[in-house]
Amino acid sequence: MQRPFNFSAGPAALPEEVLSQVAAEMLNWHGSGMSVMEMSHRGPEFTSICETAEQDLRDLLQVPANFRILFMQGGGLAENAIVPMNLSSGGAVDMVVTGSWSTKSADEAKRYADVAIAASGDSSKFTRIPDPSTWALRKNAAYVHVCSNETIDGVEFHALPDLKALGCDAPLVIDCSSHQLSRGIDWAKVGLAFGGAQKNIGPAGLTLVFVRDDLLGRALPVCPSAFNYKTVAAAQSMYNTPPTFSIYVAGLVFQWLKQFNYAGKTGVAAIEQRNIDKANLLYGALDQSNLFENRVAADCRSRMNIPFYLRGDYNTPELNAAFLTGAKARNLLQLKGHKSVGGMRASIYNAMPLEGVQALVAYLKDFEAQHG
Structure with missing residues (x-):
């Protein structure tokens, strides 16, 4: 499993x-x-x-x-x-x-x-x-x-x-x-x-x-x-x-x-490159979405902690809850945003593999196709 x-x-x-x-x-x-x-x-x-x-x-x-x-x-x-x-x-x-x-x-x-x-x-x-x-x-x-x-x-x-x-x-x-x-x-x-x-x-x-x-x-x-x-x-x-x-x-x-290796690099240089690739993948999906958004200026977006929100009239308690319920059903856990700001948040630390971000991006697209 x-x-x-x-x-x-x-x-x-x-x-x-x-x-x-x-x-x-x-x-x-x-x-x-x-x-x-x-x-x-x-x-x-x-x-x-x-x-x-x-x-x-x-x-x-x-x-x-x-x-x-x-x-x-x-x-x-x-x-x-x-x-x-x-x-x-x-x-x-x-x-x-x-x-x-x-x-x-x-x-x-x-x-x-x-x-x-x-x-x-x-x-x-x-x-x-x-x-x-x-x-x-x-x-x-x-x-x-x-x-x-x-x-x-x-x-x-x-x-x-x-x-x-x-x-x-x-x-x-x-x-x-x-x-x-x-x-x-x-x-x-x-x-x-x-x-x-x-x-x-x-x-x-x-x-x-x-x-x-x-x-x-x-x-x-x-x-x-x-x-x-x-x-x-x-x-x-x-x-x-x-x-x-x-x-x-x-x-x-x-x-x-x-011992970590990625993209021909090792150690911290390798994990940094993978972190860049993960963040670029998720931010790219959010920027292309008509349903979700990240509100942070592009030049200071975190690679580790990515808050995102439903846009405009879509940002309702019911649709937020539906997103989180669907995410859990897909084995995507702990995506609820901090209580002080609401919305959602994906923390994609060193231990998060690229496949995890790919799975989240696929779910974002499926959820938008269903509710957007």
């Missing part, structure tokens, strides 16, 4: 090969007689798992030596507080608001810093990213925060802003939760990157933080020790018990991705 195609925005689909390996190793990891869930996080078995996962991640994203990789907890939402507690010094922080998640980030950071909205896409209903040349950046900002992919609104920075070119010396902080490892990261433009793993990497519970060495040691006194980047880095992510099983599964995903 073929597994359904799962378009969930997170927790999201994992590669079948990884799930099969997890199942095979569940009761006895590599002859240890233990499940990974039963291991001491300080024992030699889990130490090897964690060290391998960190090195594979560093290799995949070509993370420079002057960045620390931290395995933390709390998800991207907790990082909205942890980042300002570590980097703001209680002073100025500039935020670029491009959707629901950066709005949450700004609201949370206000509890710890003097937050200013340097730019907002609100006037376009978050269908466009404000041109960086228009951002009102302060000279004394401790950092500038952007969400490089908005999971709910379907907006993505296809290129990260170059703050130095804008005359800003502050480090750039990116929330890359929903598209990390779907493409490379231009580390020359970034001071800190973070993301919850449950969207594109592994199970819920693990948060990845990449922080430049010179940004360590700035935490506010109120910052809990377990969330102090310098403390976590010094303990190599073992200051407290980390989410061991989530790290283990993420490590298997890293190994899967290192």
Whole structure:
């Protein structure tokens, strides 16, 4: 029996090969007689798992030596507080608001810093990213925060802003939760990157933080020790018990991705090309449709999270429900849009094969032929 195609925005689909390996190793990891869930996080078995996962991640994203990789907890939402507690010094922080998640980030950071909205896409209903040349950046900002992919609104920075070119010396902080490892990261433009793993990497519970060495040691006194980047880095992510099983599964995903081949490419370059092809296929179908639409400007459409809606008078609760019911009957799952925006949403993360998007496009065309 073929597994359904799962378009969930997170927790999201994992590669079948990884799930099969997890199942095979569940009761006895590599002859240890233990499940990974039963291991001491300080024992030699889990130490090897964690060290391998960190090195594979560093290799995949070509993370420079002057960045620390931290395995933390709390998800991207907790990082909205942890980042300002570590980097703001209680002073100025500039935020670029491009959707629901950066709005949450700004609201949370206000509890710890003097937050200013340097730019907002609100006037376009978050269908466009404000041109960086228009951002009102302060000279004394401790950092500038952007969400490089908005999971709910379907907006993505296809290129990260170059703050130095804008005359800003502050480090750039990116929330890359929903598209990390779907493409490379231009580390020359970034001071800190973070993301919850449950969207594109592994199970819920693990948060990845990449922080430049010179940004360590700035935490506010109120910052809990377990969330102090310098403390976590010094303990190599073992200051407290980390989410061991989530790290283990993420490590298997890293190994899967290192071996991934597509269009004559390997690794992150290969998965990025497949992601481009998947997104182009789905956006092409939506743009040609008289029944469905995507409302995001073409130059900032997300490759990972694609919201779409019924057009005009077709956009009724009854027809939306009929679409979702029919999709489930075809084994196309989790296509309901976020409750804050409605409609539908297809999250086509790394683990989603091209065949899944092809099946969705075929259903879109059949549904339009029946109801358009």
